[in-house]
Amino acid sequence: MWTFWEYQQAEHGVLVRWVQDFEMKPQSPVDDAAMLQGIRPSCACRPRKPSVERATSRVAN
Numbered sequence: 001m002w003t004f005w006e007y008q009q010a011e012h013g014v015l016v017r018w019v020q021d022f023e024m025k026p027q028s029p030v031d032d033a034a035m036l037q038g039i040r041p042s043c044a045c046r047p048r049k050p051s052v053e054r055a056t057s058r059v060a061n
Helices: 032-039 049-060
Strands: 002-010 013-021
Antiparallel strands (some): 002 013
16 A cells, blocks of 8 residues: 655645555455445544644644
């Protein structure tokens, strides 16, 4: 899995974009769509607060 976090200063705060990308191996018993259905309900809907606070302080400084 590849994870990418992007922080961008905005007028009223910081925009946070979090991308998770993955690709199942061809020999896997499930395909990409099935895996996405399995991980979507359990993935974090928002990043952990300390991570965001650290990033926003770097952007602000």
